[in-house]
Amino acid sequence: MFESLLNALPVALQFESLISLFVGTLIGILIGALPGLNPVMAIALMLPLTYGFDPIIALGLVAGIYNGSMYGGSIPAILLNIPGTPAAIATTFDGYPMTRKGEGGLALKTACWSSAIGGIVSALALMTLAPMLAKVTLAFGPAEYFWVAVFGLVSIALLVGKDASKGMLCALLGVIIGLVGVDTISGAERFTFDTLYLVGGFELLVVLIGLYAVPPVLEMAEKRNESYFNAESFRVSPGGGALGLLRRHWRTWSRSSLIGVAVGILPGAGGNLAALLSYNEAKRKSSEPESFGTGNPVGIAAAESGNSADNAAAMIPSLTLGIPGNLIAALVLGALMIHGLQPGPQLFTRAPDVVFGFMWQMLLTAMLLLLLGGMVATRLFAQVLRMPSALLVPTTLVLMAVGVYTVNGNVMDLYVMLGFGLLGYLLNRLGFPLAPVVLGVLLGPMAEQNYRLTMLIAQNDWTVLFTRPISLGIVALLAAVLLSQLWKTLRQRVRSAAHSQQR
Amino acid sequence: MNYRDLFSGIAFLIIGASTVWMGKDFFADAAYVPIGAGALMGAFSLPLIWRGVKSILAARAMTDSTKASNTEAHRTQAHAVPALVDHPARFATTLGCCLVYYAAMPIVGFYTTSALFISLLAVLLGERRPAVVAGITLGFITLLYALFAVVLKRPLPVEFFLAS
Numbered sequence: 001m002f003e004s005l006l007n008a009l010p011v012a013l014q015f016e017s018l019i020s021l022f023v024g025t026l027i028g029i030l031i032g033a034l035p036g037l038n039p040v041m042a043i044a045l046m047l048p049l050t051y052g053f054d055p056i057i058a059l060g061l062v063a064g065i066y067n068g069s070m071y072g073g074s075i076p077a078i079l080l081n082i083p084g085t086p087a088a089i090a091t092t093f094d095g096y097p098m099t100r101k102g103e104g105g106l107a108l109k110t111a112c113w114s115s116a117i118g119g120i121v122s123a124l125a126l127m128t129l130a131p132m133l134a135k136v137t138l139a140f141g142p143a144e145y146f147w148v149a150v151f152g153l154v155s156i157a158l159l160v161g162k163d164a165s166k167g168m169l170c171a172l173l174g175v176i177i178g179l180v181g182v183d184t185i186s187g188a189e190r191f192t193f194d195t196l197y198l199v200g201g202f203e204l205l206v207v208l209i210g211l212y213a214v215p216p217v218l219e220m221a222e223k224r225n226e227s228y229f230n231a232e233s234f235r236v237s238p239g240g241g242a243l244g245l246l247r248r249h250w251r252t253w254s255r256s257s258l259i260g261v262a263v264g265i266l267p268g269a270g271g272n273l274a275a276l277l278s279y280n281e282a283k284r285k286s287s288e289p290e291s292f293g294t295g296n297p298v299g300i301a302a303a304e305s306g307n308s309a310d311n312a313a314a315m316i317p318s319l320t321l322g323i324p325g326n327l328i329a330a331l332v333l334g335a336l337m338i339h340g341l342q343p344g345p346q347l348f349t350r351a352p353d354v355v356f357g358f359m360w361q362m363l364l365t366a367m368l369l370l371l372l373g374g375m376v377a378t379r380l381f382a383q384v385l386r387m388p389s390a391l392l393v394p395t396t397l398v399l400m401a402v403g404v405y406t407v408n409g410n411v412m413d414l415y416v417m418l419g420f421g422l423l424g425y426l427l428n429r430l431g432f433p434l435a436p437v438v439l440g441v442l443l444g445p446m447a448e449q450n451y452r453l454t455m456l457i458a459q460n461d462w463t464v465l466f467t468r469p470i471s472l473g474i475v476a477l478l479a480a481v482l483l484s485q486l487w488k489t490l491r492q493r494v495r496s497a498a499h500s501q502q503r
Numbered sequence: 504m505n506y507r508d509l510f511s512g513i514a515f516l517i518i519g520a521s522t523v524w525m526g527k528d529f530f531a532d533a534a535y536v537p538i539g540a541g542a543l544m545g546a547f548s549l550p551l552i553w554r555g556v557k558s559i560l561a562a563r564a565m566t567d568s569t570k571a572s573n574t575e576a577h578r579t580q581a582h583a584v585p586a587l588v589d590h591p592a593r594f595a596t597t598l599g600c601c602l603v604y605y606a607a608m609p610i611v612g613f614y615t616t617s618a619l620f621i622s623l624l625a626v627l628l629g630e631r632r633p634a635v636v637a638g639i640t641l642g643f644i645t646l647l648y649a650l651f652a653v654v655l656k657r658p659l660p661v662e663f664f665l666a667s
Binding site: 034165166168169172173175176179183185186188190191217218219221222223387388389390391393394395397398401402405406409411414415418422426429430431432444447448451452455 | 507511519522526537596621630650660
């Protein structure tokens with residue numbers, strides 16, 4: 001295997017391949033940075049154009065767009081609180097507060113390096129552990145997916161924000177929003193109120209942009225000429241350098257990259273889950289968890305390395321077993337088939353140069369991010385904040401409108417986005433965290449579908465949820481998170497009681 | 504006095520109860536999660552309502568003691584609750600402009616409406632330099648056109664003067 005891997009390196013380093021990596025990464029950063037455009041759409045649009053090219057050039061473009069967009073999504077997340085892609089939700093938690101503090105340059109640099117490191121670790125996992133890790137995915141059934149979703153939902157609801165009951169209420173609100181539409185298992189309509197628009201449910205991006213991007217724009221409009229961003233102290237080339245970042249974040253990068261790889265190999269669990277779990281874990285391990293959400297660069301490092309580490313790892317089941325783990329992996333399989341290659345285990349023997357060449361391309365594009373991400377994003381996109389806030393408000397609103405409109409071509413989505421924006425504004429002002437709402441919309445349907453599938457398979461025997469070893473492991477982890485939260489709350493109460501007695 | 508926890512708790516309780524009430528009529532196992540989520544929401548809203556009631560009672564007690572001592576400092580402390588909207592006029596202006604923008608977009612066309620929206624809202628929010636407003640609006644709309652119409656060919660509402 002390693003001989004084939006080495007033989008494929010010169011193929012990936014061909015001039016045409018390098019050009020495709022460069023162009024793909026640039027397109028990816030741009031696509032990711034524009035809300036409403038996503039890598040799936042870009043790759044789907046571009047694949048027919050690559051029909052006449054060599055497969056390695058087509059795959060080079062795919063690799064570039066995929067890795068580039070994951071980093072690109074962090075740019076508006078950091079600068080404007082608009083997650084460019086759903087995987088960038090967790091990046092907004094600390095990225096945007098850093099921008100408001102005048103540390104936008106450092107935030108972008110941290111995101112760029114973290115994305116690159118996550119991408120590199122993921123590509124290395126794809127190169128070295130692919131066949132072994134592919135077997136792990138086969139051990140995950142609906143019961144395990146159900147617990148993964150519940151774990152993500154409960155742990156984020158408890159750990160993001162200061163009030164656990166408010167976090168849980170928001171997560172449940174998200175779950176209820178996610179229930180709207182046609183039930184995929186029974187085909188029954190739920191909470192549609194006989195409205196055609198609601199039959200398809202709420203579009204994730206519409207909810208996401210509404211909840212996350214509209215409230216800060218409204219706040220910006222209210223503050224108008226007052227200094228909303230600390231643009232004076234915004235440093236385009238922040239000091240510290242790569243070594244400083246490495247020293248500060250190597251633990252977070254290692255932990256989050258491993259989480260990203262683990263989540264990536266599970267079909268259906270996307271980069272957003274990887275980023276949120278990584279963020280959660282970084283906060284739990286931190287000596288100052290209260291600084292998360294107020295502009296702690298460790299939060300960005302965790303989220304970005306987590307979501308980028310998902311990229312190449314998501315290709316593991318598709319390349320080794322022919323089972324696409326996400327839409328992009330399905331498109332990669334499509335690209336291979338367009339070029340006459342049949343996905344599956346035999347692919348490694350029939351077209352080793354293409355498969356291993358693609359693995360190298362995933363690694364090379366992750367490295368290219370350091371060059372292109374730093375150059376394009378930090379130097380160009382960061383200039384957005386120099387715009388007067390009275391102009392930044394309407395331009396951001398237009399950007400959101402075009403992003404939301406292009407999803408379905410439906411003006412109704414714009415009103416829905418504004419409605420969710422007002423809900424987000426209100427929840428923000430009342431001290432409710434927004435992250436659990438989005439996570440509820442994302443993970444609620446995943447948990448429900450897998451729970452019902454489990455019950456169907458086990459003929460309503462619920463003990464199956466607790467008897468499988470992997471399920472049991474996840475339940476134990478969930479119990480540990482709940483107990484540690486309970487312990488923290490009790491300790492805080494005892495301390496505050498002692499403090500008030502002293503006074 | 505801060506009624507926010509109490510009112511938000513009651514709002515969540517109502518949402519939870521309505522979800523359970525509507526969910527019970529859903530087909531077979533499609534009802535499990537709506538009923539479960541609604542019931543849990545109702546349960547988690549109770550501590551919030553309880554906390555809200557406690558804080559109101561505490562604030563009342565404090566107001567009574569303020570009346571007794573009648574000091575200005577106590578009075579300020581008892582009523583210091585940040586506003587829900589910092590600047591209602593600007594907030595309403597932005598929302599109103601957005602609604603008009605969304606309503607006009609399918610009729611007037613995306614690029615024309617967007618250009619007018621940016622210029623108008625910028626002026627209403629206090630930008631008084633015509634050259635800056637015109638320059639940024641034109642540059643931004645050109646960039647959007649180049650990307651969405653020329654490169655990506657994404658369909659956006661057609662301009663009224665181009666519609667046949």
